Amino acid sequence: MPLFGRKKKEPEVVVAEPEAPQLPPPPPTDERGWRSMEDHRDYLLDQVHQLPAFGQQILDALDLSICEDIESDVDLPGFDNSAMDGYAVHFGDTLGAAEDAPVTLAVMGEIAAGDWSDEPLPPGTAIKIMTGAPIPPGADAVVPYEATDRGTEDVRVFAGAREGQHIRRRGEDVSAGDVMMRSGARVGARDVGLLAAIGVDKVMVRPRPRVVVLATGSELVEPGLALSNPAQLYDSNSYLLAAAARAEGAQVFRVGLVGDDAEAIKQAISDQLVRADLIITTGGVSQGDYDVVKAVMPELGLTDFCEVAMQPGKPQGFGLIGEDRVPMIMLPGNPVSAYISFEAFVRPVIRKMMGVEPLFRPQVRAIATHLLRSVPGKKQFARGLVTTDPAGRRSVTAVGGHGSHLVSSMARANALIVMDPDVDHVPAGSHVPVWMLDEVS
Template sequence: MGDRVATVDQLLDRILDHIEPLKDFPQPLLEALDLPSAEEVIAPIDLPSFDNSAMDGYAVRLADVVGATEESPVHLPVVGEIGAGQAGILAMSPGTAVKIMTGAPMPTGADSVVPYEWTDRGVANVRIVQAPTEGQHVRRAGEDVSVGDVLIEHGSVLGPRHLGLLASVGRATVRSRPRPRVVILSTGSELRDPGTPLGHDSIYDGNSWLLAAAARRAGAIAYRVGIVPDEPRAFLDALGDQLVRADVVVTSGGVSQGDYDVVKEALAPTGSVWFGSVAMQPGKPQGFGLVGEERVPIFTLPGNPVSSYVSFEAFVLPAIRKLMGRTPYSRPTTRARLTHPISSPEGRRQFVRGAYEVDRGGPFVSPVGGHGSHLIGDLAGSNALIVVPEDVTSVTAGEQVQVKLLDEDF
């Protein structure tokens, strides 16, 4: 991209060209939650795997009880009992009944279950006052899942119901890509950790918590590293220490044109990280490249919190999703009606904090706060980003606009 101003799409294309999905491997089921399956899973067994009772009651032959009523009950000897996981009785003779619990296997010779409610719950003999229909209250083998059925398609994102199904057919693992390990570094000698005293010229570090939470929300494992002062050597030492556990590194601050922009000063001489301007607001100064022997992707985001967060949404989030094999990479847009007019600088894609809501008149979005990239209070009060294209300089109230919904999974 050279020294010219890049568009958002150009930088994102460059980033995704340098990102390859992580290698998949069999993972324990809970570790694969919310990750795409890297295999097609075929049912190895039937579900249910055997005929079993759907009720607590008595296993019977329908022919023996078909005429049972309150006025003309049927009496049968009870020849045993079968509990779930305690199948001591495998077969029964005509003219008898077997007490059976929910989930217990049906004995050979029985074709229906009479629930307790239709009996006197007898122990040696049972009085039956209502007949089931044939096969009633019996779960047949394979009626839910049959051997050879496709349970999970390749690429399906594994939710709780998928994992429950896999466990039910005996799978303890499923192939998926691991969660990317994202290391977050905040730079700035003025930064202090929350919970510590502030000096007259210091501020609390909110960015690293913001970005770590965003990475975790995206499905990654986030490692928030302590604050790095504005010293190139200290930054490079901290970066080198962290590369061993990083699939991605994200920094905030130190990428503009100032005298203390430590990230740019430390990494620009390597030649492996591009620094430049992107035609967007907020988030104009950006950097991206590959560092270390393992060529780990590094995103150098601006230091103002709104700029940092918008940059994460635009560039880091798609990279994390590609590493996991999740599509689409970028958060999709929807349409909403704008409640108040907004202006936008020509030639830049603007991301305006917004409050999105749906009522009987349809979806609406209202701009939240001012344009300042330091206004994290307004950011916290938003649930959407209004996206104004580069060739649009103003939008009037009532017009339809593109909106990214920040709190919705995709």
């Protein structure tokens, strides 16, 4: 059979038309075409991922989320040791000792913290022992200095010892095999101490997300510079969001201002992709003629622009940008809208990336000190000042008006008052849900 006869017929190559990549189907909308705040938040959360864990020195793991269960390899204490400075003894040798009837024991030497010997303590003798030093084999009590004459050759003991007194037992704090931390826990200062105590110097944690913040808008001027006409204003959004992301633990790059020019925005975003786990922009996502972010970002990746049934913060944008599909959250440009959007959407995304629970601000109840009004059909977020009485009961007063441009009241607030779309008012004296802004969670 000629060679070429063995050549198999090549299978016909079917070149499938590559499907254009796209975002997952968006959540449902209501009759106005709006999404609920919760649906939009969950849609974003589904499309961002926990950052891969890496090994970090325990001190630098502070505030990060641990990605492994930590079992102790050691007992704590690792050995029976003295809780006092004094003398290790056989307690039976001290029975009946009293102020006027001391027992005298020969002193065999001394044991300092860190010393180790397998030599048993002979009956009828004592050995000087420091706090934390190992109890020698055979000894079963420690007589503190105060109950002795502090003798060096012989020691006089003025009080009978109980069996086991002033001895810290091996493993009474931690036993080898005990789980010290669970995967997903956030490393606090006392955890760092515990990890060190069991000899752990490094742990696997999720890193701080690298968050790039840009503000768009040709009317914006960098703080510290002069305004060149009365219609300009200072960029506060990029500072506010950079600070808020940093306060959540992100590593923040505030790129600052880009104008309203399409090419400049595309260039600025493209330049940042390489160092960003998340990009946040403000401005340019509404229905206006100058909403250039909404206009140009589809050229750089997969995007989703929508309206959310919330106030403030209705126009929202999201994208997976560039080849690496870097998540990008495009917030409205009014400062209060931007900040409340950060709380509703960006903060949970940053916490998911960091592996930190809970993702959301705990929603707690406070008593309204006055009548609160809301616009039905939208989830309303009002700035509130919460005070807490000594028993922990919270009261809340709205600060500032409803305007999404009122930044001074935003700084004065310590909570967001949350009124669901079916609420049009909350009477004075009633409970209303609030998100506490200044509490650790």
